[in-house]
Amino acid sequence: MAIEFTKYHGLGNDFILIDNRSSSVPTLTPEQAIKLCDRHFGIGADGVIFALPGENGADYTMRIFNSDGSEPEMCGNGIRCLAGFLADLEGESRNQDRYRVHTLAGVMTPQLMPDGQVKVDMGLPRLLALEIPTTxxxxxxxxxxxxxxxxxQIWNVTCVSMGNPHCITFVKDVAAIPLEIIGPLFEHHPVFPQRTNTEFIQVVSRDYLKMRVWERGAGITLACGTGACAALVAGVLTNKCDRTATVELPGGALQIEWSEIDQRIYMTGSAERVFTGNI
Incomplete structure (x- = not known):
């Protein structure tokens, strides 16, 4: 089987994008996705994203397999990359700058901005323990x-769901966190029945946060869009930051807003095409 793909990254969080519009079922199995994500024996990526036909009135559907074969509900950097990929697929026939994308976390709306950035309406944060979920x-x-x-060690944590679970803790210096040791312990902690993404946040100022992340199913990544959104919400809930802030990640910065008007989260950041190929 030959598969055409495009490699994209959002602040270094990288993905293999596959045109799956001819079928509502991903063309790859999770086991095949694991092989393609391998950085030595495959293409190399944090996950594989499939562009499928739309459901429930959406223009398209997004499915994603992480590098460990698990399937997350949503991916913030991934949906920005998907928006760029969809624009590539539509080419000159494209007649819109925003898409309604069905995900396992609900319908998300990425918009291609004139400056090349992608702004995504990430919806409402979910804050109850049952919604995250956590005990x-x-x-x-x-x-x-x-x-x-x-x-x-005792960590003070705030939990937020952006359609996927996040555990946020504020630290003095994110660079000092032994992420490869601490991250898996958070992810698999028994209080998180569906595991969790974990964000370590350093408050530089009320409108500037530094973040490192351990992603559920992917490990250390250079960026996490839903994590940046969850971090801002946690900062507002703990009175550590304003409702609009820059979140600096190892791969670059995202602009995050928790709107006072409609209470929705808006994320703006880059989506870069790296190369196309077939395997």
Missing amino acids: LTPAEEKVINQPLEVAE
Whole structure:
């Protein structure tokens, strides 16, 4: 089987994009995706994204397999890359600058901006323990500044779902965190029945945050869009940042806004095509 693909990255969070519009079922299995994501024996990526036909009135559907074969509900950097990929596929026939994309976390709306950036309406953050999910607090309560023991240390964590689970903790220096050791312990902690993404945040100022992330199913990545959104929400809930801020990740910066008007999260950042090929 020969497969054409395009490699994209959003701030270094990289993906293999596949045109899957002829079928509502991904053309690859999770096991095949694992092989393609291998950086030594495959193409190399944090995940494989499939552009499928739209569902529930959406223009397209996005499915994604992580580099470990698991399937997340959503991916913020990935959906920006998908928007760029869809524009490539439509070519001169493209008559819109925004798409309604069906995901396992609901319908997201990325918009191609004149400066080449992609702005995404990420929807409403979900804050109740049941929605995340986590057992850190009773199901109908929010998880804000709750103590969690990891690696014989107490961390104050705030949990947010952006359609996928996030555990955010604020630290003095993100560079000092042994992410490769601490990250897996957070991801697989028993209080997170569906595992979790974990963001370590350093507050530089009320409108500037530094972030490192351990992604559920992918490990250390250079950026995480949903994580940046969750981090800003956690910062507002703990009164550490404003409702609009720059979030600096190892791969670059995202602009995140939690609108006071409609309470939705808006993320703006880059999506870069790297190369096309077939395998």
